[in-house]
Amino acid sequence: MTRRCIYCGTEKDLSKSDIIPDALTSAKIINPNVCRVAHNNKFSDMFENEVIEKLALITNELDVKSSKGNHYASYLASVIVDGTEYSTKMSTETELFKQKIMRSIDGKSIIGPIDKIKNIKGASDENVTEIDINQLEIEKKIVLDLSVFFGKSMYRLIAKIAFEWYCLNNSVTDKLSEFNSIINFITTGEGKNPVSIVGNEKIYHFFNQMMDMGSHTLISYVDEDASVNILVSLFGIAIYNVRLSDYVIPQCINNILFLTINVDAKKSYFKYSTLEEMEKEIENGFYQMGEFNGLKIMCPQNFNDVTMTNKMMYYSCNFNKKELNCCNDMDDKLLALIRKQLDQVLNISALTVRGLKRFVKEHREAIDKGIVFNPFGTNKKAIFMFYLIFICGKTGKKVQSFEDLTSFVKNKFSGKQIAISDEICEEMKQEMEAVEEYARIISQGAVIIENMKFD
Numbered sequence: 362m363t364r365r366c367i368y369c370g371t372e373k374d375l376s377k378s379d380i381i382p383d384a385l386t387s388a389k390i391i392n393p394n395v396c397r398v399a400h401n402n403k404f405s406d407m408f409e410n411e412v413i414e415k416l417a418l419i420t421n422e423l424d425v426k427s428s429k430g431n432h433y434a435s436y437l438a439s440v441i442v443d444g445t446e447y448s449t450k451m452s453t454e455t456e457l458f459k460q461k462i463m464r465s466i467d468g469k470s471i472i473g474p475i476d477k478i479k480n481i482k483g484a485s486d487e488n489v490t491e492i493d494i495n496q497l498e499i500e501k502k503i504v505l506d507l508s509v510f511f512g513k514s515m516y517r518l519i520a521k522i523a524f525e526w527y528c529l530n531n532s533v534t535d536k537l538s539e540f541n542s543i544i545n546f547i548t549t550g551e552g553k554n555p556v557s558i559v560g561n562e563k564i565y566h567f568f569n570q571m572m573d574m575g576s577h578t579l580i581s582y583v584d585e586d587a588s589v590n591i592l593v594s595l596f597g598i599a600i601y602n603v604r605l606s607d608y609v610i611p612q613c614i615n616n617i618l619f620l621t622i623n624v625d626a627k628k629s630y631f632k633y634s635t636l637e638e639m640e641k642e643i644e645n646g647f648y649q650m651g652e653f654n655g656l657k658i659m660c661p662q663n664f665n666d667v668t669m670t671n672k673m674m675y676y677s678c679n680f681n682k683k684e685l686n687c688c689n690d691m692d693d694k695l696l697a698l699i700r701k702q703l704d705q706v707l708n709i710s711a712l713t714v715r716g717l718k719r720f721v722k723e724h725r726e727a728i729d730k731g732i733v734f735n736p737f738g739t740n741k742k743a744i745f746m747f748y749l750i751f752i753c754g755k756t757g758k759k760v761q762s763f764e765d766l767t768s769f770v771k772n773k774f775s776g777k778q779i780a781i782s783d784e785i786c787e788e789m790k791q792e793m794e795a796v797e798e799y800a801r802i803i804s805q806g807a808v809i810i811e812n813m814k815f816d
């Protein structure tokens with residue numbers, strides 16, 4: 362059978378489309394039935410790049426980088442040093458004072474490496490002050506404009522993700538007229554917007570419990586009015602509902618679909634035609650271990666099957682649009698909800714090999730010199746990372762692999778992701794500072810991390 366573009370039906374020059382743009386995810390999913398120019402490449406300029414650019418802070422913090430450029434996205438931040446505010450585009454904190462010269466917002470001061478500053482015309486001993494950035498409190502303020510989550514470009518991107526993913530799972534290899542309305546919206550931005558934002562806070566809690574923070578989740582369901590819908594949770598920050606078609610299209614038989622992609626690139630996935638089919642599989646996934654006071658004790662056949670939890674969650678949720686409480690407008694309540702989700706994602710340190718290696722690489726110079734904690738330091742995430750490096754160095758042979766470190770963190774903080782409070786941060790700092798030669802231990806730990814395997 363000839364494959365054709367799912368947007369326009371051409372059989373010429375088909376290409377592989379990244380269903381979720383490469384710069385927004387650490388694991389690829391691909392739809393191969395999209396024509397190269399009009400419905401793949403052109404989408405970048407039409408709506409994808411705008412969203413990618415505006416979410417740079419999030420992808421950077423979650424260690425997601427584009428494989429094309431192989432670099433982390435830079436974002437706009439303001440940095441307050443000794444009471445003066447500077448505005449800059451930054452990608453890592455350690456690069457801040459190394460190369461760039463930054464101008465203060467009031468235009469009265471500049472800051473940068475001392476040799477560069479002294480070379481500036483008009484610089485003299487009177488107007489140049491040398492400061493030790495390790496002894497000053499540096500406050501970073503980041504502004505993320507939340508309107509990106511309610512913008513037309515975001516809606517088009519979310520519709521594209523849902524449409525291409527659903528077609529992939531239903532082996533759609535041609536343009537189907539049933540999808541005309543959503544195709545029109547994705548390709549032109551006009552017509553009826555099929556995307557709305559889930560406003561029910563309970564649904565967000567539910568996702569938070571089931572999925573790691575920062576992951577993407579896609580779920581399809583058939584609504585009470587028989588329409589086919591996809592839920593798209595973007596980084597766990599905003600959850601969207603996409604109405605794909607008004608009824609189940611006969612050739613699309615798989616309508617119970619689930620996918621989640623973690624920040625560490627691991628995927629969990631299932632696909633069924635009906636709820637009944639899934640129900641049967643759940644039942645078969647358990648066996649009766651015994652009986653206690655007349656209650657059957659059931660046990661999963663395979664403890665390693667992580668999708669079983671997701672299946673049971675799907676089954677218990679009974680998705681319908683009324684319950685989801687969807688809307689399109691940026692009202693205050695929804696804005697507060699998204700801000701809360703965003704704060705959670707940004708304050709959580711997910712433990713990934715990639716993130717650890719990146720941190721060591723960026724802090725190599727300071728580690729070589731011998732780390733001295735800034736007494737006024739407030740960067741909780743950095744303290745957590747140094748602590749992990751310290752643990753690797755301190756335990757010597759015990760923590761050698763990423764798996765060792767993960768189980769250490771799981772034991773200590775009961776979870777792979779932890780929200781670092783001021784108290785936990787202070788405890789970690791004290792534990793390190795109690796060891797006289799902590800700088801040397803950190804340096805040994807850094808070597809262990811550099812040698813950890815990457816999958």
Ligand SMILES: [Zn+2]
Nearest residue numbers: 366369396400
């Ligand atoms: Zn096309």
